[in-house]
Amino acid sequence: MAHAYTPGLRVTQHAVIHKERRLPLKGEVVVERGQAVRRDQVVARTELPGEVATLNLVNRLGTSPQELAGYMLKKEGDRIEAGEPLAETRPFIRWFKTTIESPVSGTVESISPVTGQVILRQAPRPVEVLAYVDGVVEEIFAEEGVRVAARGAYIQGIFGVGGECWGALHLAVDTPDATAESLGPEVAGKIVVVGSLISAETVEQARQAGAVGLIGGGLRDRDLRDLLGRDLGVAITGTEQIGLTVVATEGFGRVAMARKTFDILQACAGMDASMAGATQIRAGVLRPEIIVPTAADQEEEEVRPSAEGLQMGDLLRVIRMPYFGRIGRVSDLPTELCAVESGARVRVLAVEFEDGEQAIVPRANVELIEE
Amino acid sequence: MPSAKAKSMDDLNVVIATDCGSTTTKAILIEKKDEGYRQTFRGEAPTTVEAPFEDVTRGVLNAIQEVEELSGRQILDGERIITPADGDVGVDIYISTSSAGGGLQMVVAGVVLAMTGESAQRCALGAGAIVMDALAANDGRLPHEKIERIRQLRPDMVLLSGGTDGGTVSHVVELAEFISAADPKPRFGAGFQLPVIFAGNEDAREEVEKALGGKMALTVTENIRPVLEEENLDPARHVIHDLFLEHVMAQAPGYRKLMDWTSAPIMPTPGAVGEIMQTIARQQEINVVGVDIGGATTDVFSVFDGVFNRTVSANLGMSYSVSNVLAEAGLDQIMRWVPFDIEEADLRDRIKNKMIRPTTIPQLMQELQVEQAIAREALRLAFDQHRALAVGLKGVQSKRTLADVFEQGATGESLVEMMALDMLVGSGGVLSHAPRREQSCAMLIDAFQPEGVTRLAVDSIFMMPHLGVLSTVDERAATEVFERDCLIYLGTCVAPVGEGKDGEVCLQYEIDLPGGGQTGQLQVDQLQWMPLADGEEVEVSLQPARRWDVGAGLGQALNARVRGGIVGLVLDGRGRPIQMASDQDRRRQISDWQQALNLYE
Secondary structure (H helix, E strand, C coil): CCCCCCCEECEEEEEEEEEEEECCCCCEECCCCCCEECCCCEEEEEEECCCEEEEEHHHHHCCCHHHHHHHECCCCCCEECCCCEEEECCCCCHHHCCEEECCCCEEEEEECCCCCEEEEEECCEEEEEECCCCEEEEEEECCCEEEEEEEEEEEECCEEECCEEEEEEEECCCCCCCECCCCCHHHCCCEEECECECCHHHHHHHHHHCCCEEEEEEECHHHHHHHHCCCCCCCECCCCCCCCEEEEEEEECCCCCCHHHHHHHHHCCCCEEEEECCCECCCCCECCEEEEECCCCCCCEECCCCCCCCCCCCEEEECCCCCCCCEEEEEECCCCCEECCCCCEECEEEEEECCCCEEEEEHHHEEEECC | CCCCCCCCHHHCCEEEEEEECCCEEEEEEEEEECCEEEEEEEEEEECCCCCCCCCHHHHHHHHHHHHHHHHCCECEECCEECCCCECCECCCEEEEEECHHHCEEEEEEECCHHHHHHHHHHHHHHCCEEEEEEEECCCCCCHHHHHHHHHHCCCCEEEECCCCCCCCCHHHHHHHHHHHHHCCCCCCCCCCCCEEEECCCHHHHHHHHHHHCCCCEEEECCCCCCECCECCCHHHHHHHHHHHHHHHHHHCCCHHHHHHHCCCCCEEHHHHHHHHHHHHHHHHCCCEEEEEECCCCEEEEEEECCEEEEEEECCCCCCCCHHHHHHHHCHHHHHCCCCCCCCHHHHHHHHHHHHHCCCCCCCCHHHHHHHHHHHHHHHHHHHHHHHHHCECCCCCCCECCHHHHHHHHHHCCECCCHHHCCEEEEECHHHHCCCCHHHHHHHHHHHHCCCEEEEEEEECCCCHHHHHHHHHHCHHHHHHHHHHHHEEEEEEEEECECCCCCCCEEEEEEEEECCEEEEEEEECCCEEEECCCCCCEEEEEEEECCCCECCCCECCCEEEEEECCCCEEEEECCCCCCCCCCHHHHHHHHHHHHHHCCCCC
């Protein structure tokens, strides 16, 4: 099968990374093509429409929708302050006058002659998009954003929580299967590699010490629930306000980080990295990522979609029991269906693990590690 | 590519059809043989809407390539589908359904929640959409809450209805003003205007156009409720399908290319499955419940007395949404179906790993049992939601009399009457691909708990979506494949309804089996199985105990003809709802039930 495609995560030491930075609504791009940008630099900004307040004035003024315009002191598009008169009646006797004051500051968006509804729009909320990675603006999307090209190490995680962050990489372990024992003030402002398990204790220590991010092989669902304060039903993350960003590179549970992932992070220790926890498995998939911009003197590899499938000798990770988390190389790719212990007849492959052990696993249960 | 419509039926010899699901893309090959149209080969590959490919056609090509390898027929020339067929090369048409990218997500609005709001929901659901929210003038929310809600959601499309023709204008326009103030953005294609369909009071059209015209891509169509006693859903449904293709599909990664390849419009997967469900009910004159359990969502379809209903449980599924099944059902409800213990923390991690890597499959027997336990709960929850939403609904028939409307308000009873159900059809990976058909049979019985005499079937290789869309091109081809290759009849479940103590007799039976008549007793809490092959049909005499009902009333005898299947005949004495034993006995109980049906040994 030329296209025996198995999804894999991208883990590479030298890459050109292209990041699109778009506004949620049209706005203004404030950098130019070719310009070098820093991760915390604003590249585009816009204003989100303010919240609306609706007032049905017909009953309060004792009039009809068609006559409402005659009672309005403001017209569509006018600015109004909170407490300022918006509409009033004009009776013969002034004491009987009814005045409606605006409950909010903003502009009058619409006055409906059909429903009698007046919609006030509050002040817009400014939104800025930052560059997120150190790099160069390679393309401008007019009024929408930019694409920044960065050079360096690129690691996709499997699951994360929390938004974008950046800081120096700090390794709290020496090997990918170790687990960080305690984190102290040395991790303040840093992204910390904690080994095979991001435990609840580690997260708490990191938060207290002021770390901005944690990277580890796995985390336990139990700890994730405590971290979020709820059970995560559908994997859509990235907006959590939990004080730091957490990225698991392998999965749930205690899982040693892939050697390659760990080696790259180790090589980048002390360098500034950008990281995002946003994960969306359904509808336009997004995986968390770690980017470490480096000097551009290495031979780079484009981070572009790969169309190749599994080949003999490919490095892979098993992603389901009973070999969950283990890493090996493809040693055979039989084409015929094969029965596994559960009784299912499926396409399988043979894998030779790093310790020489051989196993047969369903093709659906492995993930290619890009080399 | 030649138009499918232009082809005469006799020209249609080879069809390749795909269903681009949220997890996998399934391709099937249909060929015209001497005996008629047959489904001959299938291929499957992960759906590639996501990064790194972000192009749905890659998964389609991979799935078709697998069909090529297995069939020996060359279908692709590079990345082009070869048409028309010439000998062993190419196909005559290519057709597809899709639910990738989360399917079609809609917000609906109507003036009165129970009237036009409900009609709008039925309209959208029947078209294959997920209804994210239903807004109405009387939904209990304040105006600013409605506006905030509309803004938060990023639907693919909005259906605005409300008012009978000549009825209220102001309430309809008010809803339009809320939508305008919220100014929601479409999920795909931030630079595009959100499609809004107005299918309400014709007198309000002008004002609705004023409120929405410049800001949204507004399409005006016929009122879905022109008068109180008439529902007219088809025109709005057609508009939904058209806009689904033009605005939604065209924005999703790779779909523009896919739309160029297909010979007929791409249908939303649930819409296509609904077509086939209705065909089964119509052709066989029976009441049917069907379920399609996918990775992200579970759809339930029912046709009772000709009335079609569909619901979709947006966050109940076996991969993307599997963690939500755990959250909604609770761990105890899932573990009650397995006869062993797993440490809770470990199980939770395993379920989360399935969520983040949705395409994996159980390699171990224990993993399979846990996955099928989760499926039982997902199916049960989805069916509960279907029954709840079908309460008081009169479905999507085009004419409803005023008397029906009053009856609906007066009774409010569910249309889903399990004792009147003739056939239960399961579909979706966990049911269609279970290693043993007995497992599919047990999952259906445990989750749906059919009453009386009910025939059970599964979609053999999940081809109902493909056949649904094929029926829009060539109904005969679709029907022939459906009858010959689609459904696998599992057999028949006989389940008396009542309550009793373990060991008491709840049913006496006499079955005229091919090898000789068999009489026996069914005890409370007991499952019995007997072989009855597919195609065989036998006479049964059923005598329930005094406080038990098998379809003819309490203690009343019933004679019926039951049909066999790949599993056979299952007699279920566990009562309704199924009575589960307490902790220690439960494991023995589950083991007994599993052994009775030979599920995992």
